[in-house]
Amino acid sequence: MILKAKERGDGGQLARYLLAMRDNEHVELVEVAGFVSDDLLDALHEADAIARGTRCKNYLFSMSLNPPEGAYVETEVFEKTADLIGKKLGLENQPLAIVFHEKDGRRHAHVVWSRIDTEKMRAINLPHYKTKLRDVSRALYLEHGWDMPRGLQDRSLRDPLNFSREEWQQARRAGVDPREIKAALQDAWKHSDNRTSFEAALKERGFWLAKGDRRGFVALDYRGEVYSLSRYVGVKTKEMEARLGESDRLPSASEIKATIAQGMTRKVHEFIKEAHSQTRQRLAMLEFRKGEMIARHQDERATITAQHQKRWQADTMERAARLPRGFSGIWHRLTGQYAKIKAQNEKEALIAWQRDRAEKDAVIFKQIEERAALQRDIKRQRSISSQELMQLRKDVANYRDIDRPDPERDRIEEHRRARQRTRHPSGP
Numbered sequence: 001m002i003l004k005a006k007e008r009g010d011g012g013q014l015a016r017y018l019l020a021m022r023d024n025e026h027v028e029l030v031e032v033a034g035f036v037s038d039d040l041l042d043a044l045h046e047a048d049a050i051a052r053g054t055r056c057k058n059y060l061f062s063m064s065l066n067p068p069e070g071a072y073v074e075t076e077v078f079e080k081t082a083d084l085i086g087k088k089l090g091l092e093n094q095p096l097a098i099v100f101h102e103k104d105g106r107r108h109a110h111v112v113w114s115r116i117d118t119e120k121m122r123a124i125n126l127p128h129y130k131t132k133l134r135d136v137s138r139a140l141y142l143e144h145g146w147d148m149p150r151g152l153q154d155r156s157l158r159d160p161l162n163f164s165r166e167e168w169q170q171a172r173r174a175g176v177d178p179r180e181i182k183a184a185l186q187d188a189w190k191h192s193d194n195r196t197s198f199e200a201a202l203k204e205r206g207f208w209l210a211k212g213d214r215r216g217f218v219a220l221d222y223r224g225e226v227y228s229l230s231r232y233v234g235v236k237t238k239e240m241e242a243r244l245g246e247s248d249r250l251p252s253a254s255e256i257k258a259t260i261a262q263g264m265t266r267k268v269h270e271f272i273k274e275a276h277s278q279t280r281q282r283l284a285m286l287e288f289r290k291g292e293m294i295a296r297h298q299d300e301r302a303t304i305t306a307q308h309q310k311r312w313q314a315d316t317m318e319r320a321a322r323l324p325r326g327f328s329g330i331w332h333r334l335t336g337q338y339a340k341i342k343a344q345n346e347k348e349a350l351i352a353w354q355r356d357r358a359e360k361d362a363v364i365f366k367q368i369e370e371r372a373a374l375q376r377d378i379k380r381q382r383s384i385s386s387q388e389l390m391q392l393r394k395d396v397a398n399y400r401d402i403d404r405p406d407p408e409r410d411r412i413e414e415h416r417r418a419r420q421r422t423r424h425p426s427g428p
Contacts, residue, residue, distance in 0.1 A: 001073070001140050002149075003085070003133040005063035007115065007126065009051070011044030014062060018099045018110055026102035030075065034095025034114070043097060047114040056123035059115050061091065063133075066108045068146045075100075078109045081140065086113065088132050090124055142179040147187065185219060185232045195244040209244075210256040216240065216247040222264055224257045224402050261399040268395045275392060279385040286378050293374060297367045304363055308356040315352055319345040 008014065019040060021027055035043035044060070051059035065081060067073045079098070086092040095114045100107060115123045141148040188201035199209045202219055207227075212218035216237045217229040230237055241247070251259075322341050 001065050001067040003137045007058035008060050009057050011048040015041040015044040024101045024103050028100040031098040050116050061113045063111050082111045089126050148183050182232045189233045208256045210253045211247045211250040220256050257402050261402040265399045272392045282381050
């Protein structure tokens with residue numbers, strides 16, 4: 001089912017909208033939980049009053065659950081879906097209300113949660129809630145076997161020759177649910193009426209039509225995986241032949257694999273060039289940061305060294321001024337005062353030297369920490385780039401393996417073609 005949601009305030013206006021009969025034939029308040037009142041208007045006014053103790057304006061999370069047209073969905077399914085969403089978003093212990101609307105022979109539900117955690121008196125954050133709701137929605141379509149809207153289908157199920165490099169990486173990481181493959185193939189069949197339109201619909205979803213080695217009609221994805229259309233689409237071979245013609249007139253799965261391999265090899269080579277270019281740009285930026293950092297660190301060290309030298313000269317002159325000269329100096333030497341002053345000066349000089357060294361070490365250690373963090377970024381970028389390029393080269397090698405001549409495969413294909421020529425001899 002389609003799930004739409006947003007964060008909002010004005011609980012009173014929302015309650016009045018949810019209970020309005022003007023646009024609905026039936027309205028049913030199924031549940032109000034976690035509020036003091038079991039009246040929807042009073043409950044959302046309560047949420048409004050609590051939210052005033054915080055700075056949150058959009059203190060409600062309001063969502064609609066819309067099943068596809070013609071689907072009969074039990075109340076329990078709506079409630080379980082609301083519970084699942086609550087857990088995914090961290091709202092499972094929050095007050096909520098559920099209202100059902102019916103109009104024009106269709107039934108949908110509205111669920112409203114309070115976002116305010118009353119113990120901490122702050123709103124619960126809902127990061128990436130749209131993505132999470134999309135995942136729940138797709139799972140519901142697959143679980144109930146509903147026709148999934150194109151916008152919800154796995155993004156990797158489309159023409160791979162139109163992939164960006166980021167989409168290629170995402171498609172490689174994400175394993176496609178077999179139920180989604182089945183839904184995509186069934187959707188292509190449903191929206192076509194002949195071989196040309198079916199092949200176009202398959203291509204749009206990232207598949208190619210072919211003659212299987214053991215099966216009649218098959219579809220291949222960009223990895224070279226083969227899927228039996230009669231099994232995945234749920235249509236008998238005779239019905240397929242009525243729409244698509246005889247399977248023997250189609251290219252074999254081996255031929256299609258070769259075609260896919262050639263096209264995808266070119267595409268992956270483009271990704272490799274793009275990866276090289278972006279790596280050079282990123283490393284150049286990191287090298288610029290490195291050069292700027294080194295120059296700044298050198299300036300900082302020169303500055304503190306100059307400060308220390310200036311202070312050392314001033315302190316040295318101050319200590320020298322303590323030592324008496326002339327007859328006073330002789331007298332102080334005779335009485336032992338001179339030695340005491342000299343010892344005190346030496347002690348202060350040692351302390352000053354240790355102080356300056358500690359200050360300089362602190363600057364150096366801070367700079368080393370900053371430089372080490374940058375070096376980790378450089379190493380990480382080089383590692384990421386190396387791994388990506390290695391994987392892309394492996395992808396090229398895999399497609400070359402697919403396209404490599406196979407004598408046994410060629411023998412089988414030639415035998416198939418001979419049978420086809422026998423069944424459909426050319427004219428004189």
